[in-house]
Amino acid sequence: MSIEPFIRMKGVSKTYRTGRKEHLAVSDATFDVMPGELVSLVGPSGCGKSTLLKILAGLHPHDGGELKIGSATHSFDPSRDVGMVFQAPLLLKWRRILENVLLPAEILGLPQNESRERARNLLALVGLAGYEDKYPYELSGGMQQRAAIARSLVHDPKLVLMDEPFGALDALTREKMNLELLRIWKEAGKTIVFVTHGISEAVFLGTRVVVLTAGPARMADNFEIDLPRPRTLDMKTHERFGEYTRRIYKLLGME
Amino acid sequence: MNDIARRYVLAILAHVALLLAWYLFVALGNVPRFVMPSPIDTLNALLQPNYSWWTNISVTATEIFGGYFLALAVGVALALLFSWSKALESFFMPLLVSLNMIPKVALGPLIIVWFKYGVFPNTLMAFSICVFPILLTTARGLREVEPELLDLVKSLKGSRWQLFTKIQLPGALPYIFSGMKVAAILAVAGAIVGEFLGSDKGLGYLMLQVQVTLDTPAMFMAVILITLLGMLLYGLVLGLEKLLVVKDARVN
Numbered sequence: 123m124s125i126e127p128f129i130r131m132k133g134v135s136k137t138y139r140t141g142r143k144e145h146l147a148v149s150d151a152t153f154d155v156m157p158g159e160l161v162s163l164v165g166p167s168g169c170g171k172s173t174l175l176k177i178l179a180g181l182h183p184h185d186g187g188e189l190k191i192g193s194a195t196h197s198f199d200p201s202r203d204v205g206m207v208f209q210a211p212l213l214l215k216w217r218r219i220l221e222n223v224l225l226p227a228e229i230l231g232l233p234q235n236e237s238r239e240r241a242r243n244l245l246a247l248v249g250l251a252g253y254e255d256k257y258p259y260e261l262s263g264g265m266q267q268r269a270a271i272a273r274s275l276v277h278d279p280k281l282v283l284m285d286e287p288f289g290a291l292d293a294l295t296r297e298k299m300n301l302e303l304l305r306i307w308k309e310a311g312k313t314i315v316f317v318t319h320g321i322s323e324a325v326f327l328g329t330r331v332v333v334l335t336a337g338p339a340r341m342a343d344n345f346e347i348d349l350p351r352p353r354t355l356d357m358k359t360h361e362r363f364g365e366y367t368r369r370i371y372k373l374l375g376m377e
Numbered sequence: 378m379n380d381i382a383r384r385y386v387l388a389i390l391a392h393v394a395l396l397l398a399w400y401l402f403v404a405l406g407n408v409p410r411f412v413m414p415s416p417i418d419t420l421n422a423l424l425q426p427n428y429s430w431w432t433n434i435s436v437t438a439t440e441i442f443g444g445y446f447l448a449l450a451v452g453v454a455l456a457l458l459f460s461w462s463k464a465l466e467s468f469f470m471p472l473l474v475s476l477n478m479i480p481k482v483a484l485g486p487l488i489i490v491w492f493k494y495g496v497f498p499n500t501l502m503a504f505s506i507c508v509f510p511i512l513l514t515t516a517r518g519l520r521e522v523e524p525e526l527l528d529l530v531k532s533l534k535g536s537r538w539q540l541f542t543k544i545q546l547p548g549a550l551p552y553i554f555s556g557m558k559v560a561a562i563l564a565v566a567g568a569i570v571g572e573f574l575g576s577d578k579g580l581g582y583l584m585l586q587v588q589v590t591l592d593t594p595a596m597f598m599a600v601i602l603i604t605l606l607g608m609l610l611y612g613l614v615l616g617l618e619k620l621l622v623v624k625d626a627r628v629n
Contacts, residue, residue, distance in 0.1 A: 179532045201534040208525040216547050216623045228543065229535040259625035277533070285525075 126193035127154035128281070128313050129178070133187035136173055146339055147173040151187070153332050153344045157196045160307050160314040162324035164370060165334035165342075171317045174334075175283050178315060179204050191281065198280055202230050205274030205282040205312075209289045211266035213258040219245065219269050220254035226277045237276060244272040247306060264295040268302070275310055284316045288323070297355065300326055304353055321374075325366045326353060333373045342373045414594035419601070422594040428583060430602070436579040438606055439496055440568035444503025445610060448560060451504075452511030453553060460519035460545065473512065481506040481567065485574040499571030499579065506567035507560035511553070518552025519545050554618040561614050565607040580606075 134151040137144050148170035155161050163171045176182045177189065180200045192198025205226070213222045220241055227237035245251060248268040250261075258266055267287060274282050287303075288296045300323060307314055318324050324331050325347055333343040347366060349357055357363055396416055402408065403415040410418060423430060459466035485502060492498040522545055530540045572581025580599045587595040 176528070179528065181528055181531055204532045206525075206529050206532055208529075210523070210525070212523055212526050212529070214544065214547070215625050216550070225543065226529075226533055229530060229533045229539050257623055257625060259623075 125156060126195060128157040128159070128191065128193060128196050128198070129153075129155035129315075130188070130190040132189075134174075134177065134184045134189055135186035136170070136177060136182065136184050148177070148184075148334075149338065149340050151332075151334075151341045153330075153341070155313060155315065155330070157193070157313055158311055159329045160304075160316060160327055162328035162331045163315060163317045163334060164319065164321060164324035164331055166319060166336045166374060168339070169334040169336040170339035171334055172285055173339075175285050175315065175317055178281070179206060179283055196280065202277055203280040205277070205279040207267075207270050207274045207282065207284040207287045209286045211258070211263070211270040213266055213269060213273075215258055218255050218257055219250065219261070222258065222269060223273045223276050225273060230277050232277060240278070241272065241276050244275050245269070247275075247309060248272045249302065264291055264299060267291065267299065271303070271306060275306075275312070280313060282312045282314045284314060286318055287316075289318070289320075296320075296323070301353075301355070303327065308352070321367050321370045322358060322363075324370070325349075325363060326358060331366070331370065333370055335374060343369070345369075411591040411593050414597055418594040419597040422592075422598040425595075428587075428595055428598075430598075433578060433580050433583050433599075434602055434606070436496060437568055437572065437581065437603065440499040440503055440571065440579065441564050441606055441610060443496075443500040444567060445507055445560065445564040447500070448504045448507035448511055448564070449557065452508045452556070452560075453515050455512050456515035456519055456549075459516050460541075466516070470516070473509070477509040477513070482570050485570060488571070489575045494575035494577065496578070499568050499576060502571035502574075503564045503567035506563045510559040510563065511556040514552045514556030514559075515549060518549030521552070522548060551622050554614065554622060557614050557618075558611065561611045562607065564610065565603060569603060 131154070132152050134148060135146070136148040137146050139145075151170075151174060153161070163174060165171050173182065177184045178191070191200070213219070214225070217225075220238070223241040223245060224237055227234075227241070242251075242254065245254060248271050250265060250268055250272065253261065253265070253269075258269070261269065271287070274284075288299045291299060303316075304327065316324075316327055318327075328347050330344065330346050332341065334340065335342045349360070349362060349366075400416050403413055414422075422428065455469075459470065481502070484505060488498045488501055488505075492501065522540075526544055527540070530544065535543075568579075569581040572579040573585060576582040580603050584596050584599045587599075
């Protein structure tokens with residue numbers, strides 16, 4: 123019994139044109155994501171990882187290759203099965219936390235009472251029980267990002283896309299949020315594509331890491347991370363963890 | 378709470394101190410009444426029926442509030458129109474920025490030529506001076522949407538209307554209020570200048586009338602009443618802002 127991949131990307135490329143100039147943002151991206159996987163996309167700025175995310179979100183069309191999201195066992199509706207988390211929490215300042223989390227449900231016109239119930243449960247899941255009626259400015263940066271994660275899950279999407287969600291946090295909060303994300307991922311059972319430029323973050327979180335290089339934007343590698351789960355912080359000192367990060371450093375020409 | 382009470386007490390104290398200084402300056406300095414009346418002379422002017430204070434106040438208030446709310450409606454409506462149509466914005470916005478450079482006071486004589494004198498041209502004067510700050514700040518507020526929020530709405534296939542009502546408009550509200558505060562001060566100046574240029578009623582008109590007879594107490598009272606009208610409008614805007622805009626989102 124073999125499970126079909128949830129995302130199938132084959133030779134996907136994307137070129138932006140501004141005036142007469144052409145800019146190759148992504149070339150030949152080929153990788154599969156199994157349902158329930160957490161895949162890290164890692165690379166330097168300008169490697170096209172955000173572009174890939176936008177293609178997956180259906181915001182930008184790709185102009186070469188094939189992309190298929192969803193399978194016979196795991197259907198995918200592009201208009202309601204995508205959740206997004208960005209580097210900034212981007213909570214609406216004038217809405218309380220619960221109302222912020224509800225935004226996607228409102229846009230999709232989901233039943234109100236159920237959505238509120240779900241939003242409350244999600245806030246509890248991300249560790250924000252009791253903060254439902256606070257305004258964003260009353261929360262720290264890490265807590266705001268937790269609320270943003272709850273928002274990305276409120277409409278029960280099958281695929282969650284995260285664009286450097288912890289990039290703006292301090293190092294300690296970031297490590298804590300990494301552990302939190304793994305816990306949330308396990309409980310929520312979503313397929314997550316996680317973009318980062320943190321090599322150790324990519325290895326620590328990912329079931330699989332896709333490495334992208336810049337100048338020219340290119341997919342350099344795609345490999346599974348064979349570390350036990352649940353992941354713990356002391357795994358970062360494992361020999362195998364070091365091998366994975368070294369492999370990525372090498373690919374990015376930093377060794 | 379104690380801190381707030383202290384600030385109120387200090388504010389009241391400062392105003393009382395000014396009144397007292399004014400009184401002492403006139404009393405001890407033997408300043409003639411026609412140069413500077415005492416606070417008591419000024420207050421006395423309010424009791425004279427021949428100044429028709431109520432009529433004049435209501436005329437000036439009509440011009441200020443009328444011009445102001447007309448400017449609010451037109452300014453916000455135009456800004457909304459521009460946010461919906463890029464073409465309209467790129468065509469009209471540069472023109473409006475140029476028009477904004479016209480000193481509105483200089484339009485006064487023209488407005489009188491076109492509309493004669495009275496409440497309407499003075500309302501127009503207040504309007505013309507208020508509309509630009511409201512329009513420009515509102516347009517800016519509607520433009521300031523984080524691109525990622527746009528992506529979020531698009532990824533859920535949200536409509537243009539949803540983007541507008543859930544994100545753009547509430548996001549622009551603090552900007553609208555910052556424009557409204559600037560305009561509140563300008564509205565008063567606009568109406569009074571209008572009355573100076575040509576009118577037969579209003580506090581500005583009254584000031585010119587009594588100036589001829591060097592009736593300084595009445596002029597002082599008129600200035601105070603004009604200021605109070607301005608404070609009323611400004612206070613109204615501040616109160617509305619407090620009601621509608623979340624603390625952190627306010628633009629100072």
